[in-house]
Amino acid sequence: MLGQIGNADASLDHPRELGALWLKTRTWQQLTGDGGKPYLTPMVLNPPEDADAPPRPIRLGLSTGHKALVDHLAQMADLGVAHVSFNLRPNDRPVDELLHELAEDVLPHFPTPATPAATGR
Helix, strand or coil: CHHHHCCCCCEECCCCCHHHHHHHHHHHHHHCCCCCCCEEEEEEECCCCCCCCCCEEECCEEECCHHHHHHHHHHHHHHCEEEEEEECCCCCCCHHHHHHHHHHHHHHHCCCCCCHHHHCC
């Protein structure tokens, strides 16, 4: 069975604290021969209005201000996480407000790398 894992296109796994995530991403890279196959994770996100709020684990995700979220996502990227999807429900704030905050304060820290198809080269 483990040999067949290397044939997968990606790994989609539930969110973990950073130490456990390091173990999972290293295992994924070893099983796939570090061939650039992405590691993906969903995350429940319930950010408080305080941009400086420190990260607090919640079931399957985090409650954190957007400043600490940027740091957390950067650490996840350093560990090999290629994609994170956010589940914004249930939440204490309106989703449109959260989407605006993510677009303005988080996404600019993670620009999409240019690809030959995107640049026309």
